[in-house]
Amino acid sequence: xxxxxxxxxxxxxxxxxxxxxxxxxxxxxxxxxxxxxxxxxxxxxxxxxxxxxxxxxxxxxxxxxxxxxxxxxxxxxxxxxxxxxxxxxxxxxxxxxxxxxxxxxxxxxxxxxxxxxxxxxxxxxxxxxxxxxxxxxxxxxxxxxxxxxxxxxxxxxxxxxxxxxxxxxxxxxxxxxxxxxxx
Amino acid sequence: xxxxxxxxxxxxxxxxxxxxxxxxxxxxxxxxxxxxxxxxxxxxxxxxxxxxxxxxxxxxxxxxxxxxxxxxxxxxxxxxxxxxxxxxxxxxxxxxxxxxxxxxxxxxxxxxxxxxxxxxxxxxxxxxxxxxxxxxxxxxxxxxxxxxxxxxxxxxxxxxxxxxxxxxxxxxxxxxxxxxxxxxxxxxxxxxxxxxxxxxxxxxxxxxxxxxxxxxxxxxxxxxxxxxxxxxxxxxxxxxxxxxxxxxxxxxxxxxxxxxxxxxxxxxxxxxxxxxxxxxxxxxxxxxxxxxxxxxxxx
Numbered sequence: 001x002x003x004x005x006x007x008x009x010x011x012x013x014x015x016x017x018x019x020x021x022x023x024x025x026x027x028x029x030x031x032x033x034x035x036x037x038x039x040x041x042x043x044x045x046x047x048x049x050x051x052x053x054x055x056x057x058x059x060x061x062x063x064x065x066x067x068x069x070x071x072x073x074x075x076x077x078x079x080x081x082x083x084x085x086x087x088x089x090x091x092x093x094x095x096x097x098x099x100x101x102x103x104x105x106x107x108x109x110x111x112x113x114x115x116x117x118x119x120x121x122x123x124x125x126x127x128x129x130x131x132x133x134x135x136x137x138x139x140x141x142x143x144x145x146x147x148x149x150x151x152x153x154x155x156x157x158x159x160x161x162x163x164x165x166x167x168x169x170x171x172x173x174x175x176x177x178x179x180x181x182x183x
Numbered sequence: 184x185x186x187x188x189x190x191x192x193x194x195x196x197x198x199x200x201x202x203x204x205x206x207x208x209x210x211x212x213x214x215x216x217x218x219x220x221x222x223x224x225x226x227x228x229x230x231x232x233x234x235x236x237x238x239x240x241x242x243x244x245x246x247x248x249x250x251x252x253x254x255x256x257x258x259x260x261x262x263x264x265x266x267x268x269x270x271x272x273x274x275x276x277x278x279x280x281x282x283x284x285x286x287x288x289x290x291x292x293x294x295x296x297x298x299x300x301x302x303x304x305x306x307x308x309x310x311x312x313x314x315x316x317x318x319x320x321x322x323x324x325x326x327x328x329x330x331x332x333x334x335x336x337x338x339x340x341x342x343x344x345x346x347x348x349x350x351x352x353x354x355x356x357x358x359x360x361x362x363x364x365x366x367x368x369x370x371x372x373x374x375x376x377x378x379x380x381x382x383x384x385x386x387x388x389x390x391x392x393x394x395x396x397x398x399x400x401x402x403x404x405x406x407x408x409x410x411x412x413x414x415x416x417x418x419x420x421x422x423x424x425x426x427x428x429x430x431x432x433x434x435x436x437x438x439x440x441x442x443x444x445x446x447x448x449x450x451x452x453x454x455x456x457x458x459x460x461x462x463x464x465x466x467x468x469x470x471x472x473x474x475x476x477x478x479x480x481x482x
Contacts, residue, residue: 012475112230137318
């Protein structure tokens with residue numbers, strides 16, 4: 001499969017488009033996505049780190065440069081952060097492309113709670129591929145969105161350890177954790 | 184044991200990495216807020232910010248390294264200055280008392296020793312809070328500008344820089360984090376920050392009291408100290424990261440600053456300086472971006 005990364009070359013960060021394409025392509029294959037071209041658009045004008053699936057078919061991923069950056073080296077590329085980011089996004093893309101998964105809203109229309117729940121489901125699978133997953137960090141993100149409760153932690157564990165959920169399963173798990181806040 | 188220890192020589196293990204402030208400010212990617220209106224990421228630290236858990240984690244790590252530096256700063260103040268009238272005290276023969284270092288009252292050193300105790304406790308609390316938020320020690324780079332404010336050779340200026348400027352920033356930061364813990368339903372964060380905030384108010388009050396006492400008969404020295412504080416406060420406004428605007432990630436905590444001995448005029452000046460620092464930073468970013476664009480066009 002082919003990966004196109006823009007811009008090439010970078011001017012505001014010291015990133016190498018070929019290195020980004022290499023990692024994205026490797027993770028793409030490990031996630032088990034079909035052999036179609038992937039486009040990765042890096043916004044190098046911002047140091048922030050948001051990343052999202054701009055469109056599923058043909059696949060386009062948008063990444064702010066902070067998402068691929070080394071925590072200790074400003075403007076330098078970090079392959080580990082990149083693999084983690086692509087793993088999370090590509091598992092979500094795989095879910096979107098699977099008719100059996102259901103029909104989630106676009107990334108822009110996702111609530112923060114459902115986005116955190118879907119991330120937990122994706123990152124558990126990223127961890128099982130052997131990549132850095134930062135489980136405690138993801139648990140904290142999930143708790144901020146679903147409450148600091150035993151019910152929220154149980155919901156997170158369920159999402160993290162699962163391998164074949166549907167969008168309806170994710171919605172239900174998220175809703176149950178939120179419901180525990182009011183009981 | 185030498186005095187006036189430079190920031191470069193502070194003891195850290197291999198987990199800690201430093202990035203100079205100049206390197207951060209030279210980053211042409213930084214987005215001026217005026218260019219984006221309401222920022223998708225950034226702005227006031229509230230749970231409705233998509234990146235708020237991450238912003239809170241980064242800030243918490245900054246608090247952790249700041250606590251280490253506050254401990255080091257207060258510890259240096261215990262050592263770097265002589266106790267007043269030491270020569271008259273029976274049996275006083277330590278290295279510090281025999282040097283030419285300025286003199287300070289023993290009670291000031293006692294306050295700094297108490298502050299060391301507080302900062303050490305805060306450091307340990309911050310490590311626990313970092314674990315609670317899923318952060319590893321050294322996950323983010325350390326900036327040493329907090330400690331650098333604690334290196335002034337004049338004890339009055341140092342106390343003013345540390346206890347009124349640095350600890351004043353701590354009040355603003357802890358209050359912001361306490362509020363974030365409250366609205367995100369995180370009792371661990373909320374209560375820990377509340378307890379640390381109480382200590383910081385005390386530290387700032389100590390700075391305000393010592394500034395007044397040590398310069399009671401020396402208005403010129405007091406003015407120099409306040410001017411130094413103003414310079415440090417401007418630096419600590421971090422290009423508008425701390426300020427009174429609605430989109431400032433760290434808000435000036437007026438009520439707690441009043442409790443710590445700041446008057447309304449001082450807080451108003453601080454807010455004005457923070458706004459000026461923000462405008463300066465935005466101008467610097469604009470220039471950096473112009474330079475980067477020119478370099479790209481010239482390729």
